[in-house]
Amino acid sequence: MSILCLDVGDRTIGIAVSDSLRIIASGIGQLRRDKPEKNKELKHIKSLIFQHEVDKLVVGLPLNMKGEEGEQAKRVRNFVDELSSGIEIPVVLFDERLSTVEAEKVLREAKVSPLKRRKVRDKIAATVILQNYLNSQRP
Numbered sequence: 001m002s003i004l005c006l007d008v009g010d011r012t013i014g015i016a017v018s019d020s021l022r023i024i025a026s027g028i029g030q031l032r033r034d035k036p037e038k039n040k041e042l043k044h045i046k047s048l049i050f051q052h053e054v055d056k057l058v059v060g061l062p063l064n065m066k067g068e069e070g071e072q073a074k075r076v077r078n079f080v081d082e083l084s085s086g087i088e089i090p091v092v093l094f095d096e097r098l099s100t101v102e103a104e105k106v107l108r109e110a111k112v113s114p115l116k117r118r119k120v121r122d123k124i125a126a127t128v129i130l131q132n133y134l135n136s137q138r139p
Helices: 035-051 071-084 099-109 114-136
Strands: 002-008 012-018 025-032 054-061 091-095
Touching: 002 035, 002 071, 002 114, 012 035, 012 114, 025 035, 025 114, 035 054, 035 071, 054 071, 054 114, 071 091, 091 114, 099 114
Parallel strands: 002 054, 054 091
Antiparallel strands: 002 012, 012 025
């Protein structure tokens, strides 16, 4: 069984999945958020859960540098509440501070153009969040 991770933003959701040993995170895509079609998001996430044999969902919780929740964290919590009612696996919120900054750094170091960076940044951020989560679970 693997773990699916979501980096929930206002426009896109970055998606990553762990290997079955829960050692390595890999980005698998981004989901464009269409406000009127929340059911589409839920259906897509459910299909990923089935396809990747997921038994846990990790969602990045955006905290500020003091560790406090702001408006975006409230929006993520609302999203998780809606999502949780439609799936039967545990959902874990995990601190995502600096994940986008780290994703940007990785992409810059790989000399990815700014236009291409924007297209994959959320997927890479989800990978960073999931890898940090996996690392935190090791003894």
